[in-house]
Amino acid sequence: MSVLKDKVVVITGGGGLLGRNFSRAVAAQGGVAVIADLNMEAALAVEQSINKDFSGHALAAELDITDKDSIDRLIQLLEQRYGKIDAVVNNAYPRNKNFGRKFEDIEYQDLCENLNLHLAGYLLVSQRFARHFESHGNGNIINMASVYGCIAPRFDIYKGTSMTNPLEYAAIKSGIIHSTHYLAQYLKGKGIRVNCLSPGGILDRQPEPFLRAYREYCNDKGMLDPEDVCGTLVFLLSDASKYMTGQNLIVDDGFTL
Ligand SMILES: NC(=O)c1ccc[n+]([C@@H]2O[C@H](COP(=O)([O-])OP(=O)(O)OC[C@H]3O[C@@H](n4cnc5c(N)ncnc54)[C@H](O)[C@@H]3O)[C@@H](O)[C@H]2O)c1
Incomplete structure (x- = not known):
């Protein structure tokens, strides 16, 4: 199967947990994965590992989603190298060192910085790529949101652990979901579609009591492996979803039900 044959797909944060699996x-x-990350070392490791199995199908590139010039440089580089870009997946996960504090302890500066890095970063990437896509008459933007942009937190699952669900995350991810609706509407008629993918929690060595409590809300597996989300991403990137725009696909084993 090669449903993405020759499609050039930029994955921001491509060096991270979901990003390397998406790439x-x-x-x-059959597509070309552009692993666009602030962390070039991580991006190069992903490039090398993918090219070992799918020679010429991965390219590591440096990108800061909060820097307009960095985004424009990447677009220019890909335009020169491949003559086109088919899609961008907004998947980077920037946060400052104080991200994730309890509501009472969040400082205004940290709140602003985290919203700016993540939500505004996604919007900046969308703006620069939409500009490029519009000039070519086609493009595909996929925004990574989360179940926690869709429903109120389930604080009970964190009991007995040091984990919590940060307020910034809820604000950022719900903002990304609604911005997806906005941009899909704004870019209608320009050959550009914009959709959102909202996964449930992804397995990453979380403590067992949390995993058990989380699983209680699910249909079967509970927290997912990164590979469990890849099929939906491929669908959104492929022509099978050609007439979908402005949608948010939730992949969460029933957690939000
Ligand atoms: N992991 C989960 O449980 C989960 C669940 C639902 C949604 N998500 C979403 O999926 C996306 C990916 O999450 P993840 O867990 O793979 O993250 P991660 O932390 O493993 O990887 C994020 C990547 O983003 C890169 N990055 C950070 N700032 C950047 C910037 N300014 N410019 C470019 N790259 C930058 C990092 O270097 C890193 O490689 C995020 O949007 C996240 O909110 C994750």
């Missing part, structure tokens, strides 16, 4: 899934489907 591999794109390459496995």
